[in-house]
Amino acid sequence: MSPLLKIDLNRIRYNAAQVKQKCHKFGISVLGVTKGFSAIPQIVQALLDGGVDGLADARMENIIELRNQGFCQPITLLRIPRLSNVDNVVRYVDTSINSEVTVMEALGNAAEKKGLLHEIILMVDVGDLREGVLKEHVLDTAKEISHLKGIKFGGLGTNMGCFGGVLPSTENLGLLVELQHTIDRQLNIKLQVISGGGTSTLSLVEEGKVPVGINQLRIGEGILLGTDTTNHRTIPWLYADAFLLEAEVIELKSKPSVPIGDIGRDSFGNIPQFVDVGVRNRAILALGKQDVYVEGIEPLDKNIKILGASSDHLIIDVTDSQKQIRVGDDIAFRLSYSGLLSASQSRYINKAFIGGPI
Numbered sequence: 001m002s003p004l005l006k007i008d009l010n011r012i013r014y015n016a017a018q019v020k021q022k023c024h025k026f027g028i029s030v031l032g033v034t035k036g037f038s039a040i041p042q043i044v045q046a047l048l049d050g051g052v053d054g055l056a057d058a059r060m061e062n063i064i065e066l067r068n069q070g071f072c073q074p075i076t077l078l079r080i081p082r083l084s085n086v087d088n089v090v091r092y093v094d095t096s097i098n099s100e101v102t103v104m105e106a107l108g109n110a111a112e113k114k115g116l117l118h119e120i121i122l123m124v125d126v127g128d129l130r131e132g133v134l135k136e137h138v139l140d141t142a143k144e145i146s147h148l149k150g151i152k153f154g155g156l157g158t159n160m161g162c163f164g165g166v167l168p169s170t171e172n173l174g175l176l177v178e179l180q181h182t183i184d185r186q187l188n189i190k191l192q193v194i195s196g197g198g199t200s201t202l203s204l205v206e207e208g209k210v211p212v213g214i215n216q217l218r219i220g221e222g223i224l225l226g227t228d229t230t231n232h233r234t235i236p237w238l239y240a241d242a243f244l245l246e247a248e249v250i251e252l253k254s255k256p257s258v259p260i261g262d263i264g265r266d267s268f269g270n271i272p273q274f275v276d277v278g279v280r281n282r283a284i285l286a287l288g289k290q291d292v293y294v295e296g297i298e299p300l301d302k303n304i305k306i307l308g309a310s311s312d313h314l315i316i317d318v319t320d321s322q323k324q325i326r327v328g329d330d331i332a333f334r335l336s337y338s339g340l341l342s343a344s345q346s347r348y349i350n351k352a353f354i355g356g357p358i
């Protein structure tokens with residue numbers, strides 16, 4: 001029943017396999033990032049069937065759920081851990097990304113107590129200004145990490161295109177590789193993993209411009225949606241419609257395009273503005289802000305336009321659609337990353353799977 005998130009597992013598996021193949025050609029392994037779809041197990045399995053080398057998620061809740069479901073693949077925690085949660089992190093996760101020595105020390109202590117060795121990837125901020133130590137502090141931090149008990153210093157990583165929208169480049173990724181060499185020369189530590197970002201690095205892979213030495217990417221958006229928001233493109237060799245959201249028409253009427261009466265505030269406190277384009281055919285769908293991040297969905301039919309939404313109603317203009325739309329019909333939408341984030345975890349949106357395990 002709608003609203004329905006239709007999930008094509010064959011397309012997701014295909015996308016994962018394509019990304020893996022392109023990356024493996026350059027000696028780059030691929031972590032399949034599961035946070036964009038709340039780690040729904042059928043989709044996680046499709047990533048694994050496509051051949052990703054490991055899994056990664058930002059949420060401990062998702063990771064614990066995956067472990068409880070029996071997924072025993074290596075998992076990397078993609079949000080730097082909370083000091084208050086180190087026991088869970090070392091228990092459920094093989095590797096975490098980190099930037100605070102205090103936290104890494106606590107992870108090490110927690111791991112030692114359990115007789116474990118916890119792997120950390122030191123995040124380096126090459127300019128995007130989200131997590132990571134600045135390059136001038138990397139060597140000192142590396143030295144401190146090398147003294148920690150219970151910790152395996154696995155490598156260096158960076159993140160781009162998230163806060164600052166900084167694009168990956170041969171230069172900023174090259175910096176990571178240089179830092180790896182400096183750590184080797186000065187501290188005699190051989191780091192195994194150099195993790196060069198996510199989907200936004202794929203365009204460099206395609207062009208063969210990823211510096212030698214980068215040997216891991218953490219890919220979510222590209223595999224799931226076939227898009228690369230940071231570079232503002234759809235990825236031509238991937239499916240962009242593995243996920244579709246459908247919602248049902250509950251009213252269909254011709255109405256003026258400008259409301260009648262004095263204008264106060266809408267249901268979210270904003271003062272709405274309207275352009276008079278005459279009488280239009282409008283449909284109301286049983287879908288609203290409570291179900292999905294409305295700015296993150298786009299009608300599959302290019303001739304349909306979203307006019308607005310309240311908590312439970314989505315209003316669309318269907319005047320220009322070539323299709324004869326009726327009450328009871330389902331209207332399909334593509335999702336952006338933020339649309340998928342919200343739809344996948346909404347308890348009001350049903351999920352249906354097309355295709356299945358191979």
Ligand SMILES: *Cc1c(COP(=O)(O)O)cnc(C)c1O
Binds near residue numbers: 097159222
């Ligand atoms: C979410 C996330 C990713 C995946 O990014 P995509 O753009 O979805 O490929 C990679 N690394 C980190 C640290 C993340 O938080």
